[in-house]
Amino acid sequence: MKKSILALCALTLAAGLSACGGGTSSYTIGGTVDGLQYPGLVLTNNLSDDVNVAPLGLNDDKTAIRTVSYQFSKQLDYGEPYSVTIKKQPEHQVCQAAGGNAETAGRLSTINAAFVCNLVANSIGGTITGLAADGLILNNGGIQLPVVKNAETGAYPAAFVFGAPVTYDQTYGVTVLVQPTGQTCTVTNGAGIMKDNPVTTISVNCVKNPT
DSSP: OOOHHHHHHHHHHEEEEEEHTTOOOOOEEEEEESSOSSSSEEEEEETTTEEEOOOOOOTTSSSBOEEEEEEEEEEEEEEEEEEEEEEEOOTEEEEEEEEEEEEETTTSSSSSOEEEEOOOOOEEEEEESSSSSSSOOOETTTTEEEEEOOOTTTOOOEEEEEEOEEEEEEEEEEEEOOOOEEEEEEESEEEEEEEEEEEEEEEEEEOOOOO
């Protein structure tokens, strides 16, 4: 009778551990990716198990990108650590961890290693030649860039960069909003569509006005 009671207690204890996530249970590691629009994203778990994550496109109401769910093929035993990181970024985007990406399997009832992706955004700029007077203001889509002398050297800059980056696949168009005193500046290569790298080929050339 005593042995039967002990056996029953042991069985009850084992069942309790299993219900709490203990024992030798195996766990699938997965999660979600928000904002993914382009292919190419590869996630890795513990640098030994990779998964390719593909975008799903827009929601049915066409207002937002659908959240992508993923999971790794290899399961982990209870207590084994997991660390989900980005092995390869998708095309035209940069993704980063959003939480729950490193833990031990089984400690949490639900594993959700989350990531969020945004479109690449790059700066636009170029060179300035011939500027010899104050007042030049460049413009890109309502964002203004006054071009002023260097306070220490007294020289006008030979290059410029707008502080606000332009998102991938968006148009940009640099123009002269205000001409410098006594000069006329023209812009070359000022318009285009943003790609994956910063734009550095815009040219602003200034000449003295005829008297």
